[in-house]
Every structure is written in structure tokens, then in C-alpha cells.
Amino acid sequence: MIRPIRVSRPFTRSTYLSRRDLTTLGLRREDPKRIWERRTALTPDAIRGLIQAQRSTGAGELKVEVESCGRRCFSDQLYSEAGAKIVPLLSNEVDVILGIKEPPLAEVHRLTKDGKKRKWMVFSHIHKGQEYNTPLLAAFLPPSQGQTLIDHELLTAPATSKERKVTRARVAAFGWYAGAVGAGEALSMTGIALLKRGIASPLLHLPRPYASGTLAEFKASLRKCGESVRSSPELETKGQGPIVIGVTGAGNVSTGSKDMLDELNVEWVKAEDLAGLKDAPSNRIYGCIIPSSSYITRKDGSSYDRAEYYRTPEKYKSFFAEKIAPHITTLINGVGWSSTFPRTISNSDLSSLLNAAGDKQKLLAVQDITCDKEGGLEFVNQFTTIDQPCFKGPGGILISSIDILPTELAADASAHFSSKILPYVTRALFPDVKGDKAGEEDTIERAKIVDEGKLLEQHGWLMPRVQAWGGHSSNSSDVAPIREDKLALTSQKKKKILLLGSGLVAGPAVEVFAARSDVHLAIASNNISEARSLIKDRSNVEAISLDVGDEVALSEAVAAADVVVSLLPAQMHPQVAKHCINHSRHLVTASYVSPEMKSLDQAAKEKDVLLLGECGLDPGIDSMAAMRILDRVQREGKKVTSFVSWCGGLPEPSASDVPLRYKFSWSPKAVLTAAQNDAHYKLNNEIVRVPGDQLLSNHFPEVKLWPELQLEGLANRDSMPYAEKYGLGETDGLKDLFRGTLRYQGFSRLLESFRRLGLLRNEALKEVPENWEGFLLASTARELGYDKSLKDNDLPSALSDLLGSHKTEEVLEALKWFSLLPSTSSPPSPLPLPNLRAPVPVDLFAHLLSHKLSYSKGERDTCLLHHSFTLSPTSSLSGQKQPEQKVTASLLCYGDENASAMSVTVGKTLAFAALRVADGLVRGRGVKGPYEREVWEGTLDKLEEVGVVVKEKWD
CATH class of the missing domain: 3.40.50.720 (NAD(P)-binding Rossmann-like Domain)
Structure with a gap:
């Protein structure tokens, strides 16, 4: 039984409404297409308390309409007994319409025809510019009149200052329920995983959380299961020891999981004691809250320092797969992840774990409550559903990643949400009445997207897409709602x-x-x-x-x-x-x-x-990701003082053991040409110009972005115009303005040697060479100013003249590998010279490299992107100097057997x-270029849907 909601005094006799009229609240049923959405925004008890509180003021009557729904976690009868009127559809009398998810478009059209002023309170999924809901936003705007849209997600508490950060917490959060339900799903999955190994445990009979109905019943099931475990004979675990459940994270999610494991009566152990559980009794279930300090260690072997870890995570590495995973049966993951931090378990870590364990593998199940696809647990590469809760991962591990866990305990989650949202529903119903809590009115104002038919200024950037959907020009202020029949007609063409x-x-x-x-x-x-x-x-x-x-x-x-x-x-x-x-x-x-x-x-x-140009990777995703950050920077009233960006396409490290440490997933000539572009940038308050013929020799020998990758960099063309393109302000106000290209270390040095040999020249040779060796000798002779071609035995001294004696041997070996020189260790290249009337060295060399440095079957490429911004506030109300803020955006995308990372990031x-x-x-x-929101936002959203995600980190 859900306990009644205690309603704070929304009114007193001294502050009641001056008008004695009827106010109507309408509680929607959720879209029937959402099968598992059984929650409600207000419980029957909350509605009863709301009606009684209003009656006690004598200030007028509150009427509540509730749409009939057989799927809702509270029955129509309970709402009727609470004083609500059950209706098949909300009437035109309603003043405030309340729900969980966004309403169907047809319902909005039905209730906006009469011009009556109404407030809608829902999770609208509009304010981030979600394309599929653009018609819904249009429906609240003219010619509809008087509609106000209040988004639950934007209901935030007054700002608080903590550790020099200003944050606004949402008034309702479901992390605890996600953790509690996630623990239940993990335990049920563990029972199945053990059965697959031939072990029948009491966990096999534990009902999944949604089957219990309420949190109390689920807890009772857990206690019963725990008693059954302890009263059973020891399990035959095939030498794997007892069941051990590991929980990561330190917030509401992990607290919810821990609370459920307490109901199961697990025996808690510390991370350092896990290895000693192998011989522990198997009629016990052990639990372990796993702190980061138990598996995150500095790469140099020194101990974990939390402050330093969050400040410079690149100095650290996860040893979870070595220290923790071999000793646990099930992992409940409640720790978030950002691309700048080490993964808890990478794919390579898991592969090593499985190879080392063989058929003695203990880890059987993973419940990823964070649902961070290919994140901290890189092998979690898909989402699951309540209908199909898990999939089989590497080594047969069962993996679950359900992103709507709280809905499995719909009644309890609804009661929690109802208690949090009630004061703001009251404020929406009776805005003229002073509430008990300061800041409620401001909270409502912050949550508005549309106010009486007007799109509010902070959401004004949504108007162009509304106008586009409605077929209006960009100067039009009257935006017609998009009719569903119009959309259907348009889609036929x-x-x-x-x-x-x-x-x-x-x-x-x-x-x-x-x-x-x-x-x-x-x-x-x-x-x-x-x-x-x-x-x-x-x-x-x-x-x-x-x-x-x-x-x-x-x-x-x-x-x-x-x-x-x-x-x-x-x-x-x-x-x-x-x-x-x-x-x-x-x-x-x-x-x-x-x-x-x-x-x-x-x-x-x-x-x-x-x-429209620059819609690839670089240029393309780099600019789009930058504009997304800068849009927020502008809205928060901050200023960029430094912008440094790196981007590159490379083979994965295992495929890079070739000269240049590079392979081609796109045009070889474009790569060679880009390595000779003039560069212009600003670093450390110094403006730098690099001529194209000096770019390679002025490369950046070490770029530390991803600890596992040994990178170097080249300046990428002219960075200075990006101050205007990105709206960064005058370059004088920027310490850094730099865009660079990433390569593996050794690329620039060797390619510079090839440049000095004339292999990258864009002017045709006088004669067509007979073979690849003749091409090299002719190019080198021209660089030395010779009128005649070189002979084979002249080349070592020629290389020494052009490159210096210390580089000669390395370059000779590379030339032999490329079949530009005879080699005793490998036969000449069977690749014929292309039939060119005017043999241009860079064209010939690009043709050769496209064959010699192509990807072999099973090899993957990777695309890398990293932005780093430094921000400062434009002003300080206190007059005190405010600290700078660091923001990064990172992309690390790997190709697969179907498509290269380069083709995906550019083509898609x-x-x-x-x-x-x-x-x-x-x-x-x-x-x-892609510098307008109407280009970058929707494109980035679509890329994220196909797994190309630029992850941001705001310090």
C-alpha cells in the first residue's frame, strides 16, 4: 500500500485566491503505444490531498479530470474515490494538463482549438531540439492561442554554490530506483547465467522487479531468496567459489543497488578481500562496493589520488579486469564515464581476462545501469529492453543495459515523482497564491518553453525549425501547427x-x-x-x-x-x-x-x-561539436580564452607497423597535399606562420590525448579565421587558437625525408620513368639540380646530401619497403607505373602508397577528434576574479569489417x-559551412543514433 502524500500548505486563509471560480486539472493517460509506461504524474492520494487543501481555503473549487486507463499503475476506481472525475477524454474545461511523456499531436490539436488558456506539464522532449517533436512544439504556437508548455525536465531547484560550481538540481530524480531495479535484474540474470553453466541456484526463482508489483513486495522476495540461499546446501560451483556481486559507483544508483542487496542479506566484503573468497561457503552470497581507488592506479605504479585523478585522468589506468573481475560473478555498474577517463573494462582488457581464465571464467553477468553504450564498459555495445532484458556478450557473459529501469516499479516510482512534482503543479494551478517554499515560482518560470503562445527567448533558436516544418519564411512570426494529414501528404513525394x-x-x-x-x-x-x-x-x-x-x-x-x-x-x-x-x-x-x-x-x-560545405569529419564533425559547446558558452555568458583542436584518421595501433605508421582509408593525394599546406595559428599568445615546405619539419613531436596512443601533430592550415567562424571574438583576446592534424610518432620525420627527395612535388618530371626505381632516381636528381638521372650506387651519397647522414639508413630501408629501391629481402613491386603523359611525382607516389599502405582484411582504422576550450566568465557580480573552466569534446571511433571509421564519419x-x-x-x-544550429544540431543527433558520439566534459 502506497502511503498518502503529505501536502504542504499551498494556501492559508490569509493568502487565498481573491476570485471564487472553478479551476480544473486534467491528468492524461500516457500514449497507448508506450506499452511499459504505466507511471502517473500524480497518485490518487496526492489528488485527494490537493482537492482537500483547496476546499479548506474556501477560495473556490478545484476539479480534477482523470482520463480512464487500464494500464496505469493506479486504477480508475482509486482516482474516483480520491475525488477525481474519470473521463474518456479530457474536456475543454481543463486549465492545467498533466502527464509523464509528451502527448500525441492529435490530442494537442483537439484541446487547442477553442483558444482557452492552458498549461501543459510533461516531459516534452522538445527543448533540445528533438526533430521528431517539432510538430508538437508548433502545436503550442500560433495560430493556437494561450498555450503554456512547462517541461518537467527543466524544473530545477534554486542554484547552489558548491566547490565553486553553480548547479541547479532537478526537483525529481530516479537514480535510486534505477539502482534498485538494476540490482534485481542483475540477480535474476545471474540465476540464468549460472543455469547455463549447469548450476541451479535460488536466484533462478527470484521474480524480476516488475513481476513483484511494488517495492515492498520486491524486498520481500529478496529476503525470501536470501533465506533460501542460506538454508540450502552448498552449491556445486565447479571450483568457482561462491556468488559474488560487485557494485561500482558512489551515488544514488549504487545506493539503490546496495539497499536491495542488503534485503538479500549478502555478506559485504572489501575489494582487497575478494581474492580470498574462492574457498568461502557457497551457500552465501557476497557483495562488494568497489571504490575507484581499488582498481584505478597511476600508470607509473603510484597510488590513487582522487583529486589528481579527476584533474588529470590521463595519468591513470584501470586494472579492474586484473584485480576485480576475476573474483566476481556479477558486476552492477553504476559509475559514469567520460572519454577522457580510462575505461573500467576495455575490449582488450576483457579479451585478456577471458583468454587468461579459459573455462575457469568467473564473471558471468553484467548489469550496466548507466546505459553508457561503449563507454566505461566498452563491450556493452547495445541497449536492451524489459521484454528482452539481456544479450550474450564476449565469452558468453550475459549483459543487460535497460534504460527505463524505474518503470518496473511503476507505483513506487510514481509516488516518488508525485511527491516531488506536487508543489509545482499547485503553483501552476494557482499562480497568484504564495507558496510555502521560496523559489517555486522561479522554478516554474525556468521550466517554461512556451508562455501563452510565445516561444521564450532562451528557446528562440527552435523557431527556424518550426517555421521550416510549417512552410513559413524565416521572417514569419505566425507559425501554423503542423497537421498530421499535411505531413502524410508531403511524405508521398x-x-x-x-x-x-x-x-x-x-x-x-x-x-x-x-x-x-x-x-x-x-x-x-x-x-x-x-x-x-x-x-x-x-x-x-x-x-x-x-x-x-x-x-x-x-x-x-x-x-x-x-x-x-x-x-x-x-x-x-x-x-x-x-x-x-x-x-x-x-x-x-x-x-x-x-x-x-x-x-x-x-x-x-x-x-x-x-x-553547404565542410560536412565531413575534418572539416565537419569538428566544427559541429565546437559549435554545440560554444552555443552553451554563449547562453551561460562566458568567454573563450583558448581553443585547441586536434583531429586525425589513423590505423588502429596493431595495424600501424609500417613505414609512416599510416594507412589510407581516403585519398592518398589529399593526405600528401595536406602535409604541405601553409599554417597560421596562435599558441601561448604568439602568432605563428609556417610555410608549407616547412610544415613537416615543424611538427609537434608529442601530443598527449589518449594514453594508449603515441601521437604527434601537424598544424592544420589557417586557424585564425575560426575566431570569426566560431564566434570566438577578436584573436587578441585569445591565448590559443589552433587546429591540428594527428599522426603516429615518426610520420612527419619520414614524410619530410620523402619531400626532400622530391616525391611530393606537384610539377611534372621531364621524362616518363620506366619503373619505380627510375621514378625515385629522377625525382632525387631534380632535387639535387642534376641534369641527368642518378645511378643506383649514387643514391646513398645523394641521400646524405639531401637528408644528412644520420637519416640515410632509415630512409633507405623505407624506400626498399615501398619497392622504390631493390631489396634482397623482398621482391620488386608487381605494381606497374600508371600510364601518365605528364608524370607528376605526388600523383605517382600517391598511387604507390594507395597500394602499399592499404588496409588488410581484419584491420581497422580509427578517427580521433579532441577539442579543448578554456572559458572565463564575462563578468562577476561579486567583483572577484572567477576561476577558469576547462571543457573538452572527444571522439574515438573505430571502423569494423563493414566500413572504415573514415567512411562512416565522413559519409554519414x-x-x-x-x-x-x-x-x-x-x-x-x-x-x-556547418556553423548554424539548423545544420550542426540535427546532424550530431543523427550521428549519435548510429554510434558516432562526441563526448563532452565540463569541469
């Missing part, structure tokens, strides 16, 4: 996408486009067999043969599309863009906006055309951005 190119990054882009049934994709390529291989029986994809040098054919292809997406080399984009302008078609590319493209800006605007980013253009969600025109 296919959006025609033309994809130019079928190369290395095309596959993931095609996958994104083809997944949309309202899209027809044409892949245009001069390699028709390659283009056809990307179709894969998809009915909405076709391949067409196209030579982009044929202006007539290119023009016809562009004219037939709505949006053109170009994977062609960057120098070809202006040619394509001119056809797009001519036919009023939008263009999206992954390349930097060149001066040639920028010159088309006015012409594009005149034809209402968008030429490009496709998601292009679809936003095709859907009319990007209103800008002219030549643009």
Missing part, C-alpha cells in the same frame, strides 16, 4: 538525391539515404560497376554512368535532382556548383569552402540556392546534413 562519386566513403552515405523510404538516390560515377555494387537490392537506389567532364550530361543529372551531394575531389566542386545554381539545386560537400566556391555566394543567394555526416537540406530544415542560402 520522393526527395531526389544525386550522389556524385562511388569511392571510399560512399557506402555509409548510401546506407543513410537508402534507409529513407521517401528518398530516391541516384549514384553517378564513371565506374558504373562500383556504383552498382552499392545498390544491394535497394529499390530506391539506382546507379548511372556519368563523366563529370561532360558538361551536358552533368547538367542533366543535376537538373533531375533536388539536392546534389558531391564526393568528387574538392577542385571539381565549383564546376558542379555552377550547374546547381543554374538549375536552382542545393549542393552539399565534405570539403573546405575554397575561394573559388566562396566567389559563388551571391549568385547562389540570388537563385535561392544553398552551397555528409548524408545526414544533406537530408536536413532536403527536408527543408536548413534555411540559409549562399555558400555556407
Whole structure:
């Protein structure tokens, strides 16, 4: 039985309403499509107390309507007995509409037709710009009148100062229930995991939390199970010792788990005692709260220091797989993770654990309550559901990662939520009455997204997408609600996408486009067999043969599309863009906006055309991730004083044991060209310019970002314009403004040697070489100023002249590996020289590298991104100097057997951005980069859905 909610005095006789009228509260039923959503925002007891409190004031009548619902955790009868009226649908009399999740669109339209002022209190899933709920937001705006939307998620307590950080806590949190239910799921899963090993334990009969109905009943089940364990004979555990449950974390989640394990009557042990449990009685269950200090250690072997760990986590490593995992049966994970911190158990850690344990493996089950996909527990790579609570992971480990755990104890979770939300429901019903608690009115105001039909200023950035959905211009202030029948009509028309190119990054882009049934994709390529291989029986994809040098054919292809997406080399984009302008078609590319493209800006605007560039990885995701952080920086009134960014695509370390420590997942020539670009940046208050022919020799020999990766870096082009692009302010106010490219250590030194040998030159050789050795000798001779070609025996002295004697031997070995010199250890390269009329060294060398440094079967690449911001407040009310704040954003993405990380991060980013253009969600025109919210936010959201997540850390 749920205890009655105690209602604080919302009114007194001295502060009651001056008007004696009727106020109506409407309690919605949740969307029937949400099968497991059985919670309610107010319990029957809360409604009874609310009605009685209102009657005691004599200030008027409160009426409560409750929509009938057979799935809700409290019956209609209980609400009726509490004084509510049970209705099939809420009437037009309601003043405040209360629910848990967002209401269906049709319900909002039904209740907004009459123009009556109403307040809606729900988790609306709108304020972050969630695209799927844009029509819902539009429904609260004109021509609907008087609607106010209050979001539960934005109901926050007054700010408190703690450790120099200003935070606003949400008024309702469910961490304890997540931990409690998670412990129950973990125990049930452990029973199944043991059975799979041939061991029948009392845990097998423990009901899952949702089957118990209430928290009290679940606790009783746990106590009964614990008694059964202790009264049973010792289990035959096949030499694995007793059941041991490990719990990580130190917050509400772990507290909830611990409380449930206490009901089971586990015997608690310390982490350092786990190894000694092997011979303990097996008719006992042991529990261990595992602090970070028991498995996080400095890499140099010294002890854990909590303050230092959070300040410089790169100095630390997790030994969980070595010290803890071999001694526990089940892990309940309640500790969060950020990309700058070591993983609790990485994939390689787990692999080592499984290999060492063999058939003696003790760890059988993992309950990841944090649901941090591929996070602290890297092997947790999918979410599970209440219907299908677990999946089989490496080594047969059962893994559960349910992200709606509290709903399994719906009545108790509802009672908890009801007690927290009640004062604010009261305030919404009776805003003119002074409440008992200071700050309630401010809490309501902070939680408003729409106030009487007006989108509030802090959420104003949502208006362009509402206008896009409604078909209005960006200057329109009257936004019509989006009708469902209008959306259905619009979706019948296919959006025609033309994809130019079928190369290395095309596959993931095609996958994104083809997944949309309202899209027809044409892949245009001069390699028709390659283009056809990307179709894969998809009915909405076709391949067409196209030579982009044929202006007539290119023009016809562009004219037939709505949006053109170009994977062609960057120098070809202006040619394509001119056809797009001519036919009023939008263009999206992954390349930097060149001066040639920028010159088309006015012409594009005149034809209402968008030429959107820089929508790949770098440029692309890097800028989008930066803009997301800077958007928050601006809203919080802070200023950037330092911005340092690194990005790169590399082979995973195990595949990097080759000269240059590099392999190609995209254009080799682009890599070689980028290594010779001029650079311009600011570091430590000093502006630096590096000519392109000195870039490699002026590399950064050590870049410490990920402790397991030995990285170096190169400055990436001109960083200075990004002060304006990103809105960072004047460069004089920045200590650092730097963008760099990541490589493994040794790359720059060797590539600089190749540059000095003339292999990266862009001017054609006088004669066509007969073989690869002749190519090297001819290039080197030109660098030395020789009129004639070198002989083989001249090369060592020539290398010494060009490079210095200390580098000669290393470079000779690399040249032999690349088959540019004869080698006794390996045969000459069977790769013929390409048939070029004008042999350009960089083209020949890129062709060679594309074959010699290609990925072998089973090898993976990785894409890395790391932003570092330093922030300072723009002003201080106290007049005292405020501390600086550090913010980082990190991405570490690995390829797999289906697609490289580079093709995913470039191809899918490009496709998601292009679809936003095709859907009319990007209103800008002219030549643009991804610097507007209407581009970066939705694109990043879609990338996160496919596992490409840029993780932020705010100190």
C-alpha cells in the first residue's frame, strides 16, 4: 500500500485566491503505444490531498479530470474515490494538463482549438531540439492561442554554490530506483547465467522487479531468496567459489543497488578481500562496493589520488579486469564515464581476462545501469529492453543495459515523482497564491518553453525549425501547427538525391539515404560497376554512368535532382556548383569552402540556392561539436580564452607497423597535399606562420590525448579565421587558437625525408620513368639540380646530401619497403607505373602508397577528434576574479569489417546534413559551412543514433 502524500500548505486563509471560480486539472493517460509506461504524474492520494487543501481555503473549487486507463499503475476506481472525475477524454474545461511523456499531436490539436488558456506539464522532449517533436512544439504556437508548455525536465531547484560550481538540481530524480531495479535484474540474470553453466541456484526463482508489483513486495522476495540461499546446501560451483556481486559507483544508483542487496542479506566484503573468497561457503552470497581507488592506479605504479585523478585522468589506468573481475560473478555498474577517463573494462582488457581464465571464467553477468553504450564498459555495445532484458556478450557473459529501469516499479516510482512534482503543479494551478517554499515560482518560470503562445527567448533558436516544418519564411512570426494529414501528404513525394562519386566513403552515405523510404538516390560515377555494387537490392537506389567532364550530361543529372551531394575531389566542386545554381539545386560537400566556391555566394543567394560545405569529419564533425559547446558558452555568458583542436584518421595501433605508421582509408593525394599546406595559428599568445615546405619539419613531436596512443601533430592550415567562424571574438583576446592534424610518432620525420627527395612535388618530371626505381632516381636528381638521372650506387651519397647522414639508413630501408629501391629481402613491386603523359611525382607516389599502405582484411582504422576550450566568465557580480573552466569534446571511433571509421564519419555526416537540406530544415542560402544550429544540431543527433558520439566534459 502506497502511503498518502503529505501536502504542504499551498494556501492559508490569509493568502487565498481573491476570485471564487472553478479551476480544473486534467491528468492524461500516457500514449497507448508506450506499452511499459504505466507511471502517473500524480497518485490518487496526492489528488485527494490537493482537492482537500483547496476546499479548506474556501477560495473556490478545484476539479480534477482523470482520463480512464487500464494500464496505469493506479486504477480508475482509486482516482474516483480520491475525488477525481474519470473521463474518456479530457474536456475543454481543463486549465492545467498533466502527464509523464509528451502527448500525441492529435490530442494537442483537439484541446487547442477553442483558444482557452492552458498549461501543459510533461516531459516534452522538445527543448533540445528533438526533430521528431517539432510538430508538437508548433502545436503550442500560433495560430493556437494561450498555450503554456512547462517541461518537467527543466524544473530545477534554486542554484547552489558548491566547490565553486553553480548547479541547479532537478526537483525529481530516479537514480535510486534505477539502482534498485538494476540490482534485481542483475540477480535474476545471474540465476540464468549460472543455469547455463549447469548450476541451479535460488536466484533462478527470484521474480524480476516488475513481476513483484511494488517495492515492498520486491524486498520481500529478496529476503525470501536470501533465506533460501542460506538454508540450502552448498552449491556445486565447479571450483568457482561462491556468488559474488560487485557494485561500482558512489551515488544514488549504487545506493539503490546496495539497499536491495542488503534485503538479500549478502555478506559485504572489501575489494582487497575478494581474492580470498574462492574457498568461502557457497551457500552465501557476497557483495562488494568497489571504490575507484581499488582498481584505478597511476600508470607509473603510484597510488590513487582522487583529486589528481579527476584533474588529470590521463595519468591513470584501470586494472579492474586484473584485480576485480576475476573474483566476481556479477558486476552492477553504476559509475559514469567520460572519454577522457580510462575505461573500467576495455575490449582488450576483457579479451585478456577471458583468454587468461579459459573455462575457469568467473564473471558471468553484467548489469550496466548507466546505459553508457561503449563507454566505461566498452563491450556493452547495445541497449536492451524489459521484454528482452539481456544479450550474450564476449565469452558468453550475459549483459543487460535497460534504460527505463524505474518503470518496473511503476507505483513506487510514481509516488516518488508525485511527491516531488506536487508543489509545482499547485503553483501552476494557482499562480497568484504564495507558496510555502521560496523559489517555486522561479522554478516554474525556468521550466517554461512556451508562455501563452510565445516561444521564450532562451528557446528562440527552435523557431527556424518550426517555421521550416510549417512552410513559413524565416521572417514569419505566425507559425501554423503542423497537421498530421499535411505531413502524410508531403511524405508521398520522393526527395531526389544525386550522389556524385562511388569511392571510399560512399557506402555509409548510401546506407543513410537508402534507409529513407521517401528518398530516391541516384549514384553517378564513371565506374558504373562500383556504383552498382552499392545498390544491394535497394529499390530506391539506382546507379548511372556519368563523366563529370561532360558538361551536358552533368547538367542533366543535376537538373533531375533536388539536392546534389558531391564526393568528387574538392577542385571539381565549383564546376558542379555552377550547374546547381543554374538549375536552382542545393549542393552539399565534405570539403573546405575554397575561394573559388566562396566567389559563388551571391549568385547562389540570388537563385535561392544553398552551397553547404565542410560536412565531413575534418572539416565537419569538428566544427559541429565546437559549435554545440560554444552555443552553451554563449547562453551561460562566458568567454573563450583558448581553443585547441586536434583531429586525425589513423590505423588502429596493431595495424600501424609500417613505414609512416599510416594507412589510407581516403585519398592518398589529399593526405600528401595536406602535409604541405601553409599554417597560421596562435599558441601561448604568439602568432605563428609556417610555410608549407616547412610544415613537416615543424611538427609537434608529442601530443598527449589518449594514453594508449603515441601521437604527434601537424598544424592544420589557417586557424585564425575560426575566431570569426566560431564566434570566438577578436584573436587578441585569445591565448590559443589552433587546429591540428594527428599522426603516429615518426610520420612527419619520414614524410619530410620523402619531400626532400622530391616525391611530393606537384610539377611534372621531364621524362616518363620506366619503373619505380627510375621514378625515385629522377625525382632525387631534380632535387639535387642534376641534369641527368642518378645511378643506383649514387643514391646513398645523394641521400646524405639531401637528408644528412644520420637519416640515410632509415630512409633507405623505407624506400626498399615501398619497392622504390631493390631489396634482397623482398621482391620488386608487381605494381606497374600508371600510364601518365605528364608524370607528376605526388600523383605517382600517391598511387604507390594507395597500394602499399592499404588496409588488410581484419584491420581497422580509427578517427580521433579532441577539442579543448578554456572559458572565463564575462563578468562577476561579486567583483572577484572567477576561476577558469576547462571543457573538452572527444571522439574515438573505430571502423569494423563493414566500413572504415573514415567512411562512416565522413559519409554519414555528409548524408545526414544533406537530408536536413532536403527536408527543408536548413534555411540559409549562399555558400555556407556547418556553423548554424539548423545544420550542426540535427546532424550530431543523427550521428549519435548510429554510434558516432562526441563526448563532452565540463569541469
